[in-house]
Amino acid sequence: MRDTALPMDDRGLAYGDGVFETILVRDGRPQLWKQHMARLQAGIERLALPRPDLAAFEALPAQCGPGLKVLKLIVTRGSGGRGYRPPALAEPRWRWTVSAFQPIAERWFEGVNVRCCELRLGRQPRLAGIKHLARLENVLARQEWQDDAIAEGVLLDSEECLVEATAMNLVWRREGRLETPLLDHCGVDGTLLNALEAVVDIDRVRVGLDTLLAADAAWLINSVQGAWPIRRLDDSAGNCLRQWPLATSDAFRQAAHEQLGYPLNRSD
Structure with a gap:
C-alpha cells in the first residue's frame, strides 16, 4: 500500500x-x-x-x-x-x-568534513545490524550540529568502539587493508557495505577512535549517497583531530559507485 x-x-x-x-x-x-x-x-x-x-x-x-x-x-x-x-x-x-532524489555530487570528489558525536550508542545485539524503526539515538546524534559544512557525525558505542555515522557506514584504509567496524552489538549493516564485501576485501574490526585517526584514508558510504571520502575529522567541539589528503585516484569510491551506477570520475 x-x-x-x-x-x-x-x-x-x-x-x-x-x-x-x-x-x-x-x-x-x-x-x-x-x-x-x-x-x-x-x-x-x-x-x-x-x-x-x-x-x-x-x-x-x-x-x-x-x-x-x-x-x-x-x-x-x-x-x-x-x-x-x-x-x-x-x-x-x-x-x-x-x-x-539528487545526490550531492561534489562530496564524491571533494570529500567531506565530519565530526565525532557526543552521543554513545547503546549495545543491543538482538537489534544490531537491522534497520528497525526505533532510530532515536541517530536522531539525537544528528541534532548535535546545524553547520551545513559538517556532512556527518561519527558514532561510538558505550564501550568507546567505533560503529558508524548517523546515516552511513564507515570504512578506512590502514596499513594497506580496508577495515570497517564490527556491527554485532549495534549499528546498521549497510546494503552497500554488504555488496562491496563481495568484491573487495574488508575486515570487520572492533577498535576505538585511535584506529581511525591512524588510517591513511577513510570514507562514509551508503546505498543512496554512494561514497564520500573523509577530508577532515573534528571532535564534538570543532577541534580538528585529523585531516586526510584527497587521492587522485580513489579505487574504493569507484568500487562503491560501480554498485550504484554513479559516476566514477568527475568527467563522467
Missing part, C-alpha cells in the same frame, strides 16, 4: 515496532535490491514479525517512474496487543513512498 496514514494504534507508530528500507531506484530499476530484501527479511525475523508477502514488493520499483528516485518501504507489526505486549496473531502493515 502506498503512503497513507497509519492508525494511532499501529505498533510501528507507537513503539517503533517494525523495520524499513530506503532504496535507490534508477529509471524503475532498484539498486542493490537483493541486499535490501535480505536485510528486510532479517529484520522481520529478528523482531518475530509475521512475514508479509515479499513478492508484492517486487512490483514497487517499476512504479517509481523515470529518473533517480528513493523508494522507502516500511513494515510494521500492525495494530493490536496491550501496551508493549504484542498481539498473538499480528497482521503486519506495510507502506511505501517515493521521492525524487
